[in-house]
Amino acid sequence: MMNKKATTSLNIKPEILNDLKQLTSARIKAMSKNVKISIGNKDYTQEEIINHVENADEIGTQIMEMQLEFLQDLANGSLYSYE
Amino acid sequence: MAVYTVMNKSLLVTRPNHDITVNYLFFWCNPILDLAKMKNFAIHDLSAKKAEIKEFESHMRARKPALLFLNGHGTESSITGQDNKPIIGMNVDEDVIKDSIIYARSCRAAKQLGPLLIRKKAKAFMGYKRDFVFMYQSDHVTKPLQDKIARLFLNPSNLGVRVIIKGHPVKEAFYRSQRLLHKNLMRSLSSAASKEENDAAPSLLWNLNSKVLIGDKNASIN
Numbered sequence: 001m002m003n004k005k006a007t008t009s010l011n012i013k014p015e016i017l018n019d020l021k022q023l024t025s026a027r028i029k030a031m032s033k034n035v036k037i038s039i040g041n042k043d044y045t046q047e048e049i050i051n052h053v054e055n056a057d058e059i060g061t062q063i064m065e066m067q068l069e070f071l072q073d074l075a076n077g078s079l080y081s082y083e
Numbered sequence: 084m085a086v087y088t089v090m091n092k093s094l095l096v097t098r099p100n101h102d103i104t105v106n107y108l109f110f111w112c113n114p115i116l117d118l119a120k121m122k123n124f125a126i127h128d129l130s131a132k133k134a135e136i137k138e139f140e141s142h143m144r145a146r147k148p149a150l151l152f153l154n155g156h157g158t159e160s161s162i163t164g165q166d167n168k169p170i171i172g173m174n175v176d177e178d179v180i181k182d183s184i185i186y187a188r189s190c191r192a193a194k195q196l197g198p199l200l201i202r203k204k205a206k207a208f209m210g211y212k213r214d215f216v217f218m219y220q221s222d223h224v225t226k227p228l229q230d231k232i233a234r235l236f237l238n239p240s241n242l243g244v245r246v247i248i249k250g251h252p253v254k255e256a257f258y259r260s261q262r263l264l265h266k267n268l269m270r271s272l273s274s275a276a277s278k279e280e281n282d283a284a285p286s287l288l289w290n291l292n293s294k295v296l297i298g299d300k301n302a303s304i305n
Contacts, residue, residue: 031282032278032279032282034220034221034222034279035218035219035220035221035232035279035282035283036218036219036221037216037217037218037286038103038104038107038216038217038218038219039214039216040156040190040214041102041104041156041167041190042104043103043104043219045221062214066216066285066286066288066289067285069285069288069289069292070284070285070288070289073288079268079288080269082261082262082265082291
């Protein structure tokens with residue numbers, strides 16, 4: 001599972017991928033230790049998520065995609081409306 | 084001559100409980116079953132070991148439930164029941180799902196399975212085109228209904244089914260469910276939010292952008 005290749009493509013340059021890994025890991029590290037996240041057929045602790053992000057495997061890539069989507073929608077303001 | 088309207092007010096729920104994720108979904112079906120009972124629905128509750136393909140198909144063929152609420156793990160082409168065994172997939176017969184309104188609380192099934200079920204004459208399909216994600220408090224795994232973080236995710240998804248049970252069209256169910264999810268997202272970003280609620284924001288947005296409704300958007304139970 002840990003070395004599973006990512007099936008979701010982030011389609012970004014390798015140097016940016018490194019930045020995104022660091023940004024995502026920092027955001028995950030700041031999360032409360034009392035919460036777990038359920039994705040697909042498994043649930044993950046904070047530490048497990050960070051490992052997946054560092055390996056940029058399928059789960060790690062999905063977590064990065066989730067954070068990127070959130071930050072982009074936050075920055076462009078689209079997150080604030082739903083119609 | 085008197086004219087009678089036959090009301091097919093019936094609900095079939097599949098809800099395995101073999102791991103923490105599906106156990107949360109299992110418990111969060113309870114308020115739905117309570118509402119359906121109150122509204123005099125015929126209820127077919129395929130829970131735990133009963134959530135398996137033979138039981139599912141035989142109930143669907145015999146009872147023809149108007150509303151099908153599937154809870155379980157999923158892929159683009161299937162949804163599973165107890166012990167991750169497929170309960171419905173691309174080879175499902177048309178007579179199993181014909182005329183049903185289907186709500187799949189599972190990962191990715193809206194990508195391929197949902198459109199196929201519509202081609203096989205299901206009335207409408209509501210589900211997620213990407214993974215359905217939720218967060219929970221690790222000290223609440225034995226009492227999922229009291230988990231305030233899981234509630235942010237599971238209450239809006241429940242609302243979709245509640246609105247259909249109350250007789251409203253699926254497009255309204257979809258809209259109200261999405262509105263509540265968005266309201267929870269806004270709450271998680273507010274200064275009133277707890278640290279854990281704030282952590283949930285990216286996952287709430289993910290679900291908001293993953294849910295789709297296909298088929299007859301005006302379909303309802305009546």
